[in-house]
Amino acid sequence: xxxxxxxxxxxxxxxxxxxxxxxxxxxVKLGHLEPVPDEETxxxxxxxxxxxxxxxQQVYAANGCIYCHSQQVRPASLSTDIAKEVGPRRTVARxxxxxxxxxxxxxxxxxxxxxVGLRKTDPNWLHRHLYEPRxxxxxSIMPSYRYLYxxxxxxxxxxxxxxxxxxxxxxxxxxxxxxxxxxxNALVAYxxxxxxxYPLPEAPLPAAK
Amino acid sequence: xxxxxxxTSIHPATVPDSLASHERAEIDASTRGPVLLFFGCSVFWLxxxxxxxxxxxxxxxxPGLLDSMAWLTFGRIRPAHLNxxxxxxxxxxxxxxxLWLMARLCRIPLLHAKLLVSATLFWNLGVLIGVLGIxxxxxxxxxxxxxxxxxxxxxxxxxxxxxxxxxxxxxYRRPGHVYVSQWYLLAAFLWFPWLYATANILLIWQPVxxxxxxxxxxxxARNVLGLWLTxxxxxxxxxxxxxxxxxxxxxxxxxxxxxxxxxxFYSWNGMHHLIGGPFPAWMISASVVASILMIIPVITxxxxxxxxxxxxxxxxxxxxxxxxxxxxxxxxxVVSLQGCLMAIPSLNTITHFTDxxxxxxxxxxxxxxxxxxxxxxxxxxxxxVGWEWPSATMIxxxxxxxxxxxxxxxxxxxxxxxxxxxxxxxxxxxxxxSLDFATPFRWVRGISxxxxxxxxxxxxxxxxxxxxxxxxxxxxxxxxxxxxxEAASL
Numbered sequence: 001x002x003x004x005x006x007x008x009x010x011x012x013x014x015x016x017x018x019x020x021x022x023x024x025x026x027x028v029k030l031g032h033l034e035p036v037p038d039e040e041t042x043x044x045x046x047x048x049x050x051x052x053x054x055x056x057q058q059v060y061a062a063n064g065c066i067y068c069h070s071q072q073v074r075p076a077s078l079s080t081d082i083a084k085e086v087g088p089r090r091t092v093a094r095x096x097x098x099x100x101x102x103x104x105x106x107x108x109x110x111x112x113x114x115x116v117g118l119r120k121t122d123p124n125w126l127h128r129h130l131y132e133p134r135x136x137x138x139x140s141i142m143p144s145y146r147y148l149y150x151x152x153x154x155x156x157x158x159x160x161x162x163x164x165x166x167x168x169x170x171x172x173x174x175x176x177x178x179x180x181x182x183x184x185n186a187l188v189a190y191x192x193x194x195x196x197x198y199p200l201p202e203a204p205l206p207a208a209k
Numbered sequence: 210x211x212x213x214x215x216x217t218s219i220h221p222a223t224v225p226d227s228l229a230s231h232e233r234a235e236i237d238a239s240t241r242g243p244v245l246l247f248f249g250c251s252v253f254w255l256x257x258x259x260x261x262x263x264x265x266x267x268x269x270x271x272p273g274l275l276d277s278m279a280w281l282t283f284g285r286i287r288p289a290h291l292n293x294x295x296x297x298x299x300x301x302x303x304x305x306x307x308l309w310l311m312a313r314l315c316r317i318p319l320l321h322a323k324l325l326v327s328a329t330l331f332w333n334l335g336v337l338i339g340v341l342g343i344x345x346x347x348x349x350x351x352x353x354x355x356x357x358x359x360x361x362x363x364x365x366x367x368x369x370x371x372x373x374x375x376x377x378x379x380x381y382r383r384p385g386h387v388y389v390s391q392w393y394l395l396a397a398f399l400w401f402p403w404l405y406a407t408a409n410i411l412l413i414w415q416p417v418x419x420x421x422x423x424x425x426x427x428x429x430a431r432n433v434l435g436l437w438l439t440x441x442x443x444x445x446x447x448x449x450x451x452x453x454x455x456x457x458x459x460x461x462x463x464x465x466x467x468x469x470x471x472x473x474f475y476s477w478n479g480m481h482h483l484i485g486g487p488f489p490a491w492m493i494s495a496s497v498v499a500s501i502l503m504i505i506p507v508i509t510x511x512x513x514x515x516x517x518x519x520x521x522x523x524x525x526x527x528x529x530x531x532x533x534x535x536x537x538x539x540x541x542x543v544v545s546l547q548g549c550l551m552a553i554p555s556l557n558t559i560t561h562f563t564d565x566x567x568x569x570x571x572x573x574x575x576x577x578x579x580x581x582x583x584x585x586x587x588x589x590x591x592x593x594v595g596w597e598w599p600s601a602t603m604i605x606x607x608x609x610x611x612x613x614x615x616x617x618x619x620x621x622x623x624x625x626x627x628x629x630x631x632x633x634x635x636x637x638x639x640x641x642x643s644l645d646f647a648t649p650f651r652w653v654r655g656i657s658x659x660x661x662x663x664x665x666x667x668x669x670x671x672x673x674x675x676x677x678x679x680x681x682x683x684x685x686x687x688x689x690x691x692x693x694x695e696a697a698s699l
Contacts, residue, residue, distance in 0.1 A: 004380065011396045011472060015403065015436070018476035021495065022428040023407055026421040026488070033419060062346035064284015070562055074485025079558045081485075083636040093487045097419040101349050104423045104486055108562035108633055109269070109647075111640055133272070139641055141272045141648075147279045 030093045036200060045198040049098050049190075056190025059183045061101055063145065070105030071114040073196065087115040087196055092203045095196050110142055117195040126188045127163050127180055135170040148184040151176055161185075228316055239318035240309050241593045243325035247305030248586055249676070250333050252669050254297025259665050261290035263658040269651045280344040288355040289343045295433070296356065296364065297336045299574060301329075302582040303441040304371055307394050309589050310448055311375050314391050315382030319374065328370035335363035351412050351422070353430040358413045365405060372398045389464040390444035396472065397440040404432050420487040424480065431479030434573060439475070439541075442581040443510060446538050449584055450517050453531045454524055459516035463509045470506035474499045481552040484561060500552030507545040514538045527688040529604045533584030536612060540576030544569065559634055564647055564654075565626025568619045575615045575661075583611065583668065590675050591686060598687035599680025603667050605689055610664030618657035625650025 035044035060066070073087035081087065091114055096102045105112075120126055125136065131149050133140040149163070154177050162177040172178050180188070199205045228236070265287045268274050275281040312319045319325070339360030342348070347357040356364070375398040379391065408429035411417045417425065451458050458464065480488065480496030518524075518535065525532050547569055551560055560566065587604065591597050598604060628646035632638045674680050 007392070007395070008399065010469075011399055012403075014469070014472040015400055015476055017473070018428065018432075019403070019407065021477065022424050022479060022492065023411070026424040026492070027411065027417055029489070030419055030421040030424070031417045061348060061350035062285075063279070063282055064288060064348070064350060066350045066352075067284050067287050072486055074558075078485040078554055080634055080636050084633075090485075091487050093420040095420075095487060096422075099419070100416060101351060102420055102422040103350065104420070104483065106352065106482055106562065106566065108643075109564075139644065141269060141644060143268065143272050143283045144276050145282070146277065147282075 033094045033097050035097065036094070038198070045200055046095055046098055046196075047193075047198070049193055052186045052189035053193040054100070054190075055182075056186035056188070056193075057100060057103075059148075059187040060103065060190060063148075065113075066103045066105045066107075068107055068109035068142065069103075069111070069113045070108050071103045071112065071194070072105070073112070073114050081112070086112045087118075089196070089203050089205055091196050092200060094200055094202065113191070113194055114196055115194060117192045118197055120191070123188050123192065124164050126191055127184065128166060130184060130187065131163060131166070131178060132170045135166060135168070145184070148181050148187070149178050150181060151178055228313075232316070233313070236312050236316070236318050237309075237592050239320070239322060240312050242322045243319070243329060244305045244309045244589065245593055245676070246326055246329045247301045247308075248590065248672070250329065251298045251301035251305065251582075252665075252672050254293050254301065254336065255665050256662075256669055258290055258294035258298055259658070259662040261286055261293060263655070263662055265290050266651070266655045266658045270648060270655060279346060284350075285344050285346065285348070288348055288350070288352075289340050291353070292343060292355055293336070293340055294574070295353070296339070297333075299438055299578055299582070301332070302586065303438060303578075306445050306582060306585045306589065307397070307441050308371075308375060308378075309593075310390055310444055311378045311394055314388050314448070315378045316385070317378060317381060317383060319378065321374075324370060325374060328367045332364060332367035332371070335360050335367060338363065349413060351426055353433060354408055354412055354426070358409075361405075361409050361413065365402075365409070368402060368405070372402060388447070389458070389461070389468065390447045392468055393440035393444040393447070396468075397437050397444075400432070400436045404429060404436065423483055423486060424488060424492065427479035427482045428476075429479070431482070432476055435471070435475035435478060438574070438578050439471070442537065442541065442578045445581050445585045446514060446534055446541075449530055449534045449588060450514060450538070453528050453534075453588070454517065454521050456517065456521070459513050459519075463513045467506045467509035467513065470502070470509065474502045474506065478503065478548075478552075481548075481557065482561075484552075484554055484557045497552045497554065501549050503545055504549050507542060507549075511538070511542040527690040529598075529601070529608070529687065529689065530584045530588040532608055532689070533580050533587065536608075537577050537579075537581035537584060540572055540580060540615075544572040544577055547572070559630040560626060561630070562633065563626040563630040564622045564650070565630060568622030568626055571615060571622070572619045575611075576619065580611065580615075583607070586672075590672070594675055594678065596675055596678045597683040597685070598671060599674045599683075600671065601687040601689055603671050604687060607664050607667045607671070610660050610667065614657045614660030614664060617660065618654050621650040621653035621657065625654075 035046060038045055073089065073091045074081045075090040076082045082089070129136050130145040132144045132146065133142040151172055154175055158177050159179050162179050166172065166178060197205070264275065264281075265283060268283045268286065279285070308319065308325075335356075339356030342357035342360055343355050348355040349357070375394060379395050408425060411425045412422055412429075416422060447458060447464065477496055477499030480493050481500045484493055484497070486493070525535055551557055551569065587598065625647045628650075629643045632643035632646050633640075
């Protein structure tokens with residue numbers, strides 16, 4: 001018997017079927033979406049990202065935040081995400097077109113971050129939290145990202161960007177201060193940019209009450 | 210597809226490889242170098258991977274553990290664990306088993322073993338560079354594809370040199386029956402390069418825009434499991450069970466149905482990891498339907514294996530190979546049916562994003578695949594080195610540590626994950642409760658990690674003894690009950 005070619009074709013065809021459906025189709029349909037112009041401000045939805053926020057995506061990837069945090073709001077028909085205020089509306093493909101790597105995530109060991117920029121608006125809070133999560137949330141199991149910060153001796157005046165309100169055993173020793181590295185600043189800029197609260201044609205905001 | 214001659218070419222009543230013993234010895238000898246090297250490296254990575262997993266597990270309950278340095282942070286140790294156990298252990302053990310099975314079933318020696326040996330070394334170099342890259346912070350955080358873009362071309366080249374041998378062996382096989390294991394293996398060797406190339410190009414080298422990445426990502430991650438590791442695991446089971454029992458596989462037609470159903474449905478499964486995600490609804494629905502249809506290949510394989518075993522379950526008492534293999538086969542059935550259930554949206558909405566998924570993954574990769582590989586390695590290595598396993602007691606220890614370890618882990622993560630999921634689902638329950646519910650179960654999971662690591666140490670110890678031919682010389686194979694002899698000797 002020599003039906004090898006037939007077998008190979010069969011094996012490759014079944015596979016090609018899913019390749020077309022799950023790779024080629026999204027590549028063509030979802031891979032070339034355009035931002036929507038915003039008539040009021042002349043800007044775009046989703047808004048463009050600052051350079052720091054783009055750099056922050058890299059820090060997010062390098063340190064594996066994705067293994068505990070998702071970034072997606074599922075529709076009300078499939079989940080309670082909206083009732084739990086994960087976000088004002090479901091997220092859609094267009095929301096992610098500014099991300100070089102899309103951090104949809106598969107774990108919610110920590111809260112979803114798709115809209116963390118709406119909940120946390122104070123950069124100092126985010127820095128304190130990254131520096132030592134248990135300094136703001138005592139029950140947290142999030143790892144500390146102290147290695148993204150520098151502990152340094154105060155030279156004359158304290159630095160303008162030094163972390164404020166670190167207290168108790170998390171506070172630096174007297175005469176010392178904690179300042180963020182570029183990576184920490186970029187990461188916080190990225191977190192602050194995470195706001196999916198603009199309307200899109202395929203995902204309008206719920207009518208205001 | 211299933212033409213008559215192909216149908217008849219695999220006789221339902223065929224016991225794999227009916228060879229004269231000197232031919233068998235010759236074929237085994239030709240595979241010795243590369244296959245032992247694959248196994249040796251895989252055992253090494255298994256130890257590294259278990260250690261990384263253990264650290265990651267305890268970090269979930271003790272966030273302060275080893276947290277002062279960037280390369281030890283949870284978000285790097287965890288992907289390092291995954292990539293080490295997948296690309297270091299599972300792939301290499303799988304390739305070793307696959308090449309050995311191919312040579313035996315094609316009834317031809319493996320030529321140019323030197324080339325394969327260099328490809329193996331190359332592969333390990335790729336894994337090493339890649340894992341160091343992850344720890345150094347070069348991962349792009351694409352799950353299952355964290356190995357940085359400078360490591361994956363090495364892996365791909367190494368794979369090309371390895372995979373081509375499997376295909377060549379099949380092409381020049383001796384005329385006669387083609388056994389069902391060979392189908393699974395050949396298909397796997399053809400699917401993998403396509404899968405890996407697509408995923409690397411579209412996610413790492415030239416990332417596609419936006420959420421299309423999610424689709425490609427889970428198409429890849431699911432299929433590495435379903436169309437690469439699963440076929441190798443099943444090929445091994447289809448060989449080992451009849452071989453150890455000395456009786457043919459129950460039904461050829463069921464094997465045929467199982468194979469094509471797997472090929473057709475599994476490849477569509479991936480999107481069930483993204484239910485509710487930012488994708489067109491039909492993609493998710495197609496995946497959900499395909500996931501549920503997976504019942505067909507799973508049940509056919511389960512019936513086939515069960516009917517082959519029927520009336521011979523006492524063989525589990527004496528054969529190490531069979532005990533591991535049958536454990537793996539049962540885990541395959543359970544994990545696949547669990548997968549079908551998890552794809553149902555109303556259940557998925559609870560289990561999604563929780564430890565439950567982690568438990569499911571370990572039942573698949575460890576309970577099914579790794580146990581299958583242990584079984585195969587216990588069968589193959591004595592035939593390669595001409596020495597029997599020195600201690601049946603140690604094998605027994607390995608089995609029980611691995612079996613209780615994985616069951617404890619999966620059990621804990623399943624229950625903890627469900628509680629966590631219910632808390633995350635209920636709008637009235639705070640986020641903090643989802644952590645509180647999961648924490649005790651994470652402790653149990655951490656303990657199970659010690660059991661698994663201990664089992665692997667026993668296994669590694671046995672393996673080294675085999676390579677060095679240490680221990681007292683046995684006359685027959687190492688069996689749990691010494692009075693029996695393995696039915697199909699050699």
